Structure formats: structure tokens, C-alpha cells
Amino acid sequence: MEHIALYRAWRPQSFQDMVGQQHIIQTLQNAIREERISHAYLFSGPRGTGKTSAAKIFAKAINCEHGPAIEPCNECETCKRITSGNIMDVLEIDAASNRGVEEIRDLREKVKYAPTEVRRKVYIIDEVHMLTTEAFNALLKTLEEPPAHVVFILATTEPHRLPATIISRCQRFDFRRVSLIEQTDRLALIAGEEQIEADRDALEYIARLSDGGMRDAVSILDQVSAFTDGKVTYTQVLQMTGGIASEQFAELASALLHGDIAKVLQMVESFMQEGKSAEKCMENLLYYFRDVLMIKMIPQAGDLTERMLDPEIFRETASAFTKEQLFAMIDTLNHYQTEMKYAAQPQMLFEVALLKLGSIPTSGANGSSTADVASSSSSHAPTDASEIRQLKQQLAQLEQKLDKALKSGIAASGEASDRNQTGSSGRRTPTARVSSAAKIPSQIQSYVSNRNHSDFTKVSGSWGKILQRVKEEKVTIHAWFVNCEPVSIHEDAVLVAFKHDMHRETIEKSVNKQIVESVLEEVLGSSHRLVTMMQKDWLEAIEGAHEDPVEALELEHEGENAGEPLVDEAIQLFGESLVVVKE
Template sequence: MEHIALYRAWRPQSFQDMVGQQHIIQTLQNAIREQRVSHAYLFSGPRGTGKTSAAKILAKAVNCEHGPAPEPCNECETCRRITAGALMDVQEIDAASNRGVEEIRDLREKVKYAPTEARQKVYIIDEVHMLTTEAFNALLKTLEEPPLHVMFILATTEPHKLPATIISRCQRFDFRRVSLDEQTKHLEDVSKQEGIEAEQAALQYIARLSDGGMRDALSILDQISSFTGGKVTYEQVLGMTGGIASEQFAKLAGAMLKDDVGEVLQIVEDFMQEGKSADKCMENLLYYFRDLLLIKMVPQADKLTDRVLHPEEYKEMASAFTREQLFQMIDTLNHYQSEMKYASQPQTLFEVALLKLCGTPKLTNESVIQQSAGQQQAASAGSAEVNQLKQQLATLEKKLEKFMQSGAPASSNKQAASTPAPRMSSKAKIPPHMDQYLAHKDSPEFTDIQRQWGQILQGVKDEKVTVHAWFVDGEPASVTEDAVLVAFKNNIHRETTEKPANKQVIENVLLSKTGKPYHLVTMMQKDWLSALEGDTHQTSEELKLEHEHEGKDPNAKPWIDEALHIFGEDLVIIKD
């Protein structure tokens, strides 16, 4: 008898043959039973989970000569021809090869005609996400208002690539990965009926390798059984698939726990001699430590992963590591796995990652006690520093209280002379050479700056958007030969703009936009307007004196400036 691949021989021919998709099957059968079949379906999910098989079974169910029925008979002429792909009214289209707008337009023309051999025309479009945008647009109208005799079934592994307008016109079914138990049970049934002697551990490992895809699991079983003459053992599966037994990873983890670099490198070399790839070893080791972490943190973690075959062995190894170690190991392996994709020598990166993990700190009980003692010492040392700071604060509070009572600094005249004058925060300073700015306020250079001001602001925004947020509050007031005067409405915006780093950004933009090395000079807009209204022949020194005179507020509190001087702006909070 000619050998037929298992994934073809065991392809589901009816809904009851489907594995792991009971919720979808029941919904489709109820729709057929109640004659509420939709005109368009979207089957999405991982590869090998039965999307195309379900589409063909649905096509047979609605066209069966003894139906429509929840299950096709698979015996009538229509069912047999649909199974063989020989019925013209049931078309399976590969969107990866027919993805253009012309193919979809041709489909739209054929949709108009009634079926010739079956009850209903069914178009199964596989990998529909591969269609072009134009093809989707051409399909849209047909999906929205198809003829009564037409059904569309779209299948895809990447539904997020489909336009929302397409998805909204379909009934969507999400096929899930088949669980480990369901796959293992199905592989057992197939093995018995095909006369294959297979170990339970081997079938479980095949199910793990398939990542929830029943088709991949059957294909792997077929490959291994063909090579071994119908006998499938755990060791043979590992050897043919390039897998690594958990015992070998346990040995590697034990060597890393002991910081035995020589044994770690020897185990890696053994992997390479056996024909394992470094990236596959890295991936499996990452899964191994992930499972160790789950078992350590969750008592029933063996139910959360399909990779743990013997939880008791994992629990023993998991107890040897702390959670912090496992977290760090997973982070390190994940980092090097990403780097390995672009490495010309992946084995070297794999070895470096393992050697780095050998140096992971071991948090034993003794080290925990030492850390606790160190923390206590640090706490005692910290408390001494806190006491010293409290004494200094008490002294400063007494000094400040005395100052507030007297209204003058508590320090001696000699100290006061050597101490910088307290800053007056009531008004911003007047820039020097005010008479020059007043004289050039209507100059051609200033006109040029005004004309380019929008470009200058945009240039500052392109360079650094945070600087632009402050600088946009200012407006150009005047221009001299080497300086641009900008007047601000808000003093905080002006002070922030005056910071050296921010000022440098603005001056660089001025140079690039005007071609001249202008310096940025700022002042408050109200001061500029006062200067314009006053005598234009006043000297800058007179304006400064006038400004200082205006700054004398009868309600001013000089101790605030003294506090700012003593403690600094970051530590002083002023409250009414």
C-alpha cells in the first residue's frame, strides 16, 4: 500500500474529527441546524489548528446531498468531490499567490453566476491577509452584499493585518492552539491505528515541539516513524529533532550553580558535537529557567506549562535557586538571545551568556544574615548623620528666628560684607546699554529679525521642544550689532530661557537663521514698555536706579531672601 503522509491521511473529514476546537464546531453545527448560516466567515488562529479543514467540512455540510446537515455524510458524490477538490462550485484560493486586484475582480465576476453542481458556491480564501489593499477594496462590496447562493470563508494566521471593514462583515472564529493532553491523546490514537509503537514520553515531546499545531505534530510523528521503522522512542525524537532532554539542562544548571566554568563549557561543546544549534539551545534553556521560576512561585505551575513532564525533578532544581537569581538569568538569556540573531558566531554568545550567569550572586542564608547586619550598620550610621543634621537645622532655625525679630542679618558686619547680597526676586534685572536698545528699536536689522521670528521659533522647536515651550513666551524688542533683546511676559519663562544650555540652543538657531552670531539678551516686557514710555535719553544707570526704587515694596519680607541665600532655592518653600 502506498504510504500517505499522516497529516494528510488524518486530516479531519467531519466536525467530529476536529481536535481541540469544540466551541467553534458546536457554533457552526447549530447555525447549520437552525439554517442561520452566515454569508461570510473569518477563521483565524495559529498554523496547523484546523482552519482550512473546518472550512472544507463546512462547505461539505451545506452542500451535502443528504443535508444541509450538522455533519457531512462523506459518502455522496458531492462530499467526495469536495474532499478531492474536484467540485467547481467550491473553490480554494491561495491569497499568497493570487493577491492582486485583477484576481479578485475575476472572482467578483464569477460570483454572479448560480452554482452548477452544488447547492451553494463556497469560496475559501487561505492566508487572506496577503491580499493587497486594492484587492481588499475590490472584495469589500461583494462581502457586504453577496448573492444568496455564495459563501465566503477567509482563513488567516494574522488577522491584525486585515482591514477593519473586512472583519466587520464576517463572523469571526478564533482557533486556539491544541492543548498538550489533547494532542498526546490524538497521537496515541493515530499510532495505534497506524501500527506505530510509540513511547508516551516521545509523544508528549512531539506535542510540545508542535506548539499547539496538530498538523505539525502528525508531520513530526510521520517523519520519525518512517525513519525508525515504526518504533518511536524518546531518545530517537530528541536525536532527530535536535531537542535537548531536561536532564541535560538540569546538569548544566547544576554546573552554573557551582560556578564550575569548565563543566559549563564542556556541556556546551557536547551540545555542539551532537549537532545542536546555539540558538536552539538558548531558546530551550530560556524555557527551562522560565519553568523553574513558575514551579518555584506557583505550587501547581506544572499545569501552566506544556513543557514540564516531570514536575518533581523541576521542584528539586528550583529549590536550589532564589527567585532573584532566576529573574536575572531569564533577563540575561533574553538579552543574549536577541543579540544572537545578528551574531556571526552564535556559539560564542551562548558561552558568554552562560559564563556571565555563573557569576550570579548566590543568596544563601549566611549571605542574607550578612546583608541584614550590613543594613543594620548602615542604619545606625545613617541615624548618626540624621542627628547631626537635626542639630545643624536647629542652629539655623534659631539664627533665622533672631534675624526675623531684628530685621537684619544675625551675622557680624564683617561677615555681611563678605556675604553676597541677597537676591531681590521682585523684578527682573534691567540689561546694560538700554539706551542702545531703545535707539535701535526701529532699525532695519530689527525688522529683519521680526520677519524671520516665526522661522526662528520653529528652528528652536526642531532643536529642542522643551526650550521652545519657554522661549515662545518672548517677543523680539530690539537688535544691536551683536545682540537680540527679547521681552518676556512671564519671569519664570525668562529665567528658564536664560539657563546656559537653553540659551546656547537659541543662539545657535539665531546664527543658522540670520547668519550673524547674535547674543540673546532678555528682560521683562513691562520693563521694556516702561522704558519706551519714559525719557528715551535716560541712561541705563538711571533706569537701574529707578527699577531698584520700584522694587522696594513696603510689604517686602527681607528674611525670605536671606533664607533663599542660606538654604538655596531647592530647599525653601514659601507659604502665606
Template sequence: MEHIALYRAWRPQSFRDMVGQQHIIQTLQNAIREQRVSHAYLFSGPRGTGKTTAAKVLAKAVNCERMDGPEPCNECPSCKRISSGAVMDVQEIDAASNRGVEEIRDLRDKVKYAPTEVRRKVYIIDEVHMLTTEAFNALLKTLEEPPPHVMFILATTEPHKLPATIISRCQRFDFRRVSLEEQTGRLAEICAKEGIEAEPEALQYIARLSDGGMRDALSILDQIASYTDKRVTYQEVLGMTGGIPAEQFARLAQAILDEDMGLLLELVEQMMQEGKSADKCLENLLYYFRDLLMIKMVPNSDRLTDRVLNPEEFKSIASAFSRDRLFGIVDILNRYLGEMKYATHPQTLFEVALMKLCSLQETPAVHSGAQATAPAAAAGAALGAGELDALKKQIAALENKLEQAVRSGGVAGGRESAPARSQAAAPAPRASSMAKLPPQMDRFIAGKESADFQTVFRQWSAVLQGVKEEKVTVHAWFVDGEPVSVTEDAVLVAFKNTIHRETTEKPANKQVIERVLAARLGKPYRLVTMMLHDWNEASAKSAQPPVKEELKLEHEHEAAATQSEPWIDEAIQLFGEDLVVIKD
């Protein structure tokens, strides 16, 4: 006998056989029981969750000849022929291949004719979002006021692509992903009836891989059962699907704790030899550390994820990591996962990400963006309020003196002397250095450890994702920068590469980023940029106490000796100090 795929052989033929959509099933059953069936339905949701199956069961229910209650009998000629697809009055149309206006006009012309084989015509339009705008317009009037003998059932995985005028004329049902428990129970039931020996852990892992789609789960089970001669074990599932056992992730986590880079690289090479892909390994590792963080911070959080099979093992590993380090690990893995899509050598990027995780604890300031190191924090805590005020006053006085010197250009008594000129020229390198810093630099220095900055830093991965969704080319330049400080209305981002900063500063690109900042951070922010090495230099200088100004007394004859003659000043003005040599 020809083999029929499990997902086809076990497709539900009645509402009671469907898994995981109880809210939709009960509503449809009540409508059938009370004869309040609508003329148009919209079924939306992820793939493999039962949209087309529910549409076919509904088509049988409204046309069943022996119907007793809300379920089709599946025994009368109408039910059997609809199940086999032999009734011309119940048509399943694939909108992906029949998306033009001509096909919909043809359908509109046929709708007016009465059904010939069953009581009610039913049109099931699958992937309806693929229809063109003209096709939607042609369908609109018919969908709004169809003949009494016609029912439309629209199915789609992307309801946001449908015009609002179409949605408003249908009863909409959103199909949800089937839960892990419901999928596992259904798989176990099918295995028992098909004579397949399956370990519970294997079925649970298959359900996890299907991402809530029952059809995908049955396809995976069918493939593995064929390979293993109907003996499905956890190890066989891992080997065939390219999955990674939690024990292997536990070894990776322990190697990161021990900072054993040699073992990490060995484990990565082992995964690659087993045929695993670097991007999938990185994605699963991100999920693993996400679960560790959830278990560490939220009581009974093992119920919030379908990936934790052994909560006690996760708790023991989670207790070895600090919360801050777990946050940093998740942030780094998320950043590298975004870059992995554009990597020429994904394995190398995966190895670099793991090595960076090893050094995360040693240099937290580098990876956290703007967290102060322990010695700097201790030094800041040791300063009293009085000392801080005195330091601030001294810094303000020095800044005023520097500003006055730059404005005056070192002019004394209406004529500029050579020593005065050299003194005025002395701050020039500092002035050019200051030109690289953004305005109000002191506010950014003060805000580098603020609570607002910590909030922005934790949401930075969401900001990068938002920029990527808005415009991927802007994301490619913007990802080079990292947030280093926040004020009331601005976010300061430091860049390692000059061209990345300059491209980001272009008005069109900057507008995209500021729009995402407002959307993801909850309030409007200006984007301010600078180079990372300039920021590090400015931060280091702000941490150093100012040097006290030393006053010296000069004898009159020493001061007179330093004065120059007017003709010397004239020569310097004409030729420059570098070309003038003064000899006694």
C-alpha cells in the same frame, strides 16, 4: 501503493474528527442544524490548527445531499467530489499568489452566476491578509451583499492585517492552539491505527515541538516513523529533532549552582558536537529556568507549562536556587537571547552567558542593576535616624559653601588675591566632574533602592523588547545601558560606552524610548542618562560619611606672610600662575 503524508491521510472529514476547537465546532453545528448559516465567515488562528479543514467540512455540510443532522455524510457524490477538489462551485483560492485586484474582480464577476453542480457556491480564500488594498476594496461590496447562493470563508494567520470593514462583514472565529493533552491523545490514536509503536514520552515531546499545531505534529511523527521503521522512542525523537533532554538542562543548572565553569563549557561543547544550535539551546535554557521559577513561587504550577514532565525533579532543583537568583538568571538569559540575533559567534555568546550566571551570586550588585551589597545594607541599617539627619545637614552645608565659592569666584574685599584665586580654582576639577552628572543627582541616589526602581528593573526586559519592536536601530544602542535609579517622573540609565549614550540622547531616539517607557511601565517617565563609571563613583561617595571641616587658628604674622603684593597679583592675572615664579 504511493505513501500519503499522515497530515493529509488523517485530515478530518467531519466536525467530530477535529481536535481542540470545540467552541467553534459546536457553533457551526448549531448554525447548520437551525439553517442559520452566514454568508461570510472569518477563520483566524495559528498555522495547523484546522482553519482550512473546518472551511472544507463546512462547504460539504451546506451541500450534502443526504445530510441528517449537522455533519456531512461523506458518502454522497457531492461530499466525495468536494473532498477530492473536483467541484468547480467550491473553490479554494490562495490569496498569497492571487492577491491582485484583477483576480478579485474576476471572482466578483463569477459570483453572480448560479451554481451548476451543488446547491451553494463556496469560496475559501486562504491567507486572505495577503490581498492588496485595491483587492480588498473590490471584494468589499460583494462580501457585504453576495447573492443568496454564495458563501465566503476567509482564513488567515494574521487577522490584524485585515481592514476593519472586511472583519465587520464576517462572523469571526478564532482558532486556538491545540492543547498538549488533546494532541498527545490524537497522535496515540493515529499511531494505533497506522501500526506505529510509540512511547508516550516521545508523543508528548512531539506535541510540545509542534507549538499547538496538529499538522506540524503529524509531520514530525511521519518523519520519525519513516526513519525508525515505525518504532518511535523518546531518544530517537530528541536525536532527529535536535531537542535537548531535561536531564541535560539539570546538569547545566547543577553546574551553575556549583560554579563549575569547566563543566559548563564541556556541556556546551557536547551540545554543539551533537548538532544543536546555540540560540535554540539558550532559548530552551530560558524556558527551563522560567519553569523552575514558576514551580518555586506558584503552587501546582507544573500544570501551567507543557514542558515539565517530572515535577518532582524540577522541585528539587528549584529548591536549591533562591528566588532573587532565579529572577537574575531569567533576566540575563533574556538579555543575551536578544543579543544572540546579531552575534557573529553565537556559541561564544552562549558560553559567556553561562559563565556570567556562575558569577551572579558572587557579585549581585553588578547583575541586579542597583541592589545594595550586604555590607552596605548592614551599614545603612546600623545608622540611627539622628545620625542620618546630622549627616544630611552637614552635606547640605558643604554644598552651600561650594556653591557660594563657585559663584563668588573667591573674591575677597573687592580685589582677588593669589591665595583666594588658588582656593577658588581648587574646586574646578570637582565642578567639571559634577557637570557629567544629571540634575537632581541626590534624588537619584536616594531612589536607587526604592520599590519603584525594583518594579522598573523587573520589567526592563519588556522595555527593551518594546524598544526593539518600535525601532531596532534604537534598541541596538539602548541595550548598552542599564537602569540604575528611578524618581517620580524619571528613569536614570547608565551607559558603558559614550557613543551609545550620545546616540540614545538624540531627540528622535529619546522620544521612541520614552514612548515605550510610558506604555510598558504604566506611567510617563523622562529618560535621563549618564555614564556608568560616573554613577558608580557618585554612588560610592554618597555611601561615605562626610569629612568634618577642621578649623585652624592663624597668627596675624602668618596671615600677613601669605598675602601678596598688588604687582604680583597683576603679573599672575596677565601671565597665569603657571608662568609666574615668585622669589624673595
């Protein structure tokens, strides 16, 4: 038989072929048996767990020539054509490449017509979370009043990105990760049928690498079997996947425990010479210490370890470390793994991380206090959250000092400034607030009139999601951006008001502003510009909405009588901010 990819050959063709989703299969089969088929289903869960396969099997079951039946026969012409994707009434759509409103409108037009070849039209929309906001709105109309002959099956790995209005109109099924035992048994079955000689520990390691995704597990087995010419061993799987044996990490942990830095660096160099990447080494080492922690804290942790096939061997290693040391090591590795994503020299960061691990006190197992180890953990492995809190405290202190300095500077230079700005005619020159006015958008009147517009209501309602996406893109930008609030919208521009000028100037930097605008486009569904101003200027603009706010700010305290003695005395008595001069 001509060799084809194992996953294509072993992709589930009936419900009984599905692995690890019995609760979902039983529910769908009961619905078919009792003829209570819904008009829309939502299949959500991790990648490679059978969402799209289940959708196609369901389409075959309800349209089988010998059915509807709880299992498709896979022998009739209809089942064969649905399997090969050659039937017009069962359509699989990739929402990642067909995410626009026009594609969904075209779908809505075709939905109206009755099926020509089968009982029911079935639309399988994969990665449905990639649809735009407008496309979701168009799809919602069809889901609200669907024709009786149509079934929608939406599949996604990120259900939280779907609007609640879409989710509420679907029957939701959450696919779970396939368990280690179920994956290993299925891999053993596939290997036997394909005449691949595979060791049990090799199949277990492949199952652990796949992170609960059956598709990934079968793909790795196919790759390794092709490389090894039909004989799959644990060592060969490690070589093919770039993994490192737990025994080697145990040796590395022993060197760290005894402070043998030379051996640690020598082992790192040997890893690199073997073609291992620093990122993969960091990931595997993080898994290793996580497993050691599980063995340390839970006596029977065999099923909880991620990459250790025989946890009993490493109990001695676990007993050599305290829980606090292991927590500190995991924190340190996690910190440097995050930094490594943006590093030009990842190997150097990996070496630095190991040196940090070696600097964590190792005498805890022989009597050092928990407080000492915890202190070491916090000093050597600061988390992102603690760094952000510290930065915010420092910023708050700087802003307070800056406010005091500005106030004292204005008070001290107020009279001199008044004298310098008064001409021979006794009038003040219009420079008192030019800097503030320069920070105000040119179309401020339009923004003021649009502050209650329906488009702005949409922006303000999505603001929490926008802040979350900015935080996911770059947490430092979020720390500055969280201190502003949206106040209005005009055409394609979103106006936000800042309490502190320092925050506003930081966001106005082109790199930061570009990230925020890309998030606005993603969340709002269309391109938007970011326009900024100060909150106090916005409040003044609202209060003076009947006149030009920019002109009001520039010409405040100016006029024909600005230099008269009564005006000057009033300013001295009540303060410049409380005096308004009118004709």
C-alpha cells in the same frame, strides 16, 4: 497500503474528527441545522489548529447530496470532489500568492453567477491578511452586498491586520491551541492505527514541541516514525528534533550554581559536537529555566511546564535557586537570544550568556538580600526598554547642549558675520540661510497645497500603524523616527517634519530610510518615497504660502535697503528674526 504523509491521511474529514474546537463546531452545526448560514465567516487562530480543514468540512456539509447536514457523508460524489478540490464552485484561494486587486476583481465577477454543480458557492481565502489595501477595498464591496448563493470563509493567523470594515461583516470564530492532553491522545490514536510503537513520554514531548498545533504534531510524529522504523522513544524524538533532555540542563544548572565554568563550557562543546545548534540550545535552556520558575512559584505546576515531562524530579533544582535569580537568568537568556539572531558566531554568544548566568550571585538561597540579586539582574540583563529610555535621556541632554552651543555661537559671531557678509555697497550677501533652504524639498509649494489632500488623510490615519511596524522592524530606528510627524504628500512622496536635525539626519541614512520606505509600502499598499525637512521650515513655508518659501528663506533680510542704517538699527533693537524688509 501505500505510505503517505500522516497529516494527509489523518486530516479531519468531518467535524467529529476536529480536535479541541468543540465550541466552534457546535455553533457551525447549529447554524446548518437551523438553516441560518451566514454569507461570510472569519476563522482566526494559530497555525495548524484546523481553520482550513473546518472551512472545507463546512463547505461539504452545506453542499452534501444528503444534506445540508451537520456532518458531511463523505460518500457522495459532491463530498469526494470537494475533498479532492475538483469542484469549480468550491474554490480555495491562497491570498499570499493572489493578493492583488485584479485577482479580487476577477473573483467579484465570478461571484455573480449561480453555482452549476452544488447548492452554494464557497470561497475559502487562506492567509487573507496578505491582501493589499486595494484588494480589501474590492472585497469589501462584495461582502457588503453578497449574492444569496455565495459563502465566504476567510482564514488568517493574524486577524489584527484585517481592516475593521472586513471583520465587522463576518461572523468571527477564534480557533484555540489544542491542549497537551488532547494532542497526546490523538497522537496515540494515530500511532495505534498506523501500527507505530510509541512511548507515552515521546508523544507528550512531540505535543509540547508543536505549541498547540495539531498539524505540526502529526508531521513531527511522521518524521520521527520514518527515522526510527516504527519505534518512537523519547530519546529518538530528542535526536530528531535537536532537543536536549531536561536532565542535561539540570546538570548544566548545577554547574552554574557551583561556579564550575569549565564544566559549563565542556557541556556546550559536547552539545555542538552532537550537532545541536546554539540557537536551539538557547531556546531549550530558556524553556528549562521558565519551567523551573513555574515549579518554584507554583506547587502543582505539572500542567504548566513546557518541556519537563516529570516536574517532580526537578524540585530539588528549583529549591536551589531563588525567584530573583531565576528572573535574572531568564532576562539574560532572553536578551542574548535576541542578539543571537544577528550574530555571526551564535555559539560564542551562547557561551557568553552562560558565563553571565554564572556571574549572577548564587548565594541568594543561603541568605543574600533580594535587593542584591535584583541589582545583579538589572546590571547583567538590561532589557530593551530600559536601554531605549537611557538612550533617549542621553539624546535629550545632547540636544539641549547642542541648542545652547548653537545659540551662544550665533550670538557671539553675529556681528562679525554681519560685517563679513556686508559688501562695499552696504548690501548683505545671500548666505545667511542657504543651509536651511538646502534642506527644503524642491516642490515645497506642491506639498503646501496638498497638506489637506485626501491621500494625506489616509497617510496620517495610518501613521500609528506605520510607527508600530517600524518598531517591529528595528526598534532603534523607531526611537529616532517617533519624533517626526507627517505633514503632506505629493505624488509618491510622503513629507515628514522633524523637530531636531539630528533625528532627521539619522533617518536620512540610506539603510534606515530604506526600512521606513518598505514599511510605507506595506502599510499604504503602494510604493512611497520618504522626504524630510525641519518642522520650523515647514511652518514658515505654510505662513508664506503665497510666495516661494525657498526664495523667501534665501532672500530674507536681503534687498536694496538691507544695508541702510535704519535697517541695521532695527535689527539690533528687535532681532533679525522679527525684521522683514520690503520695498
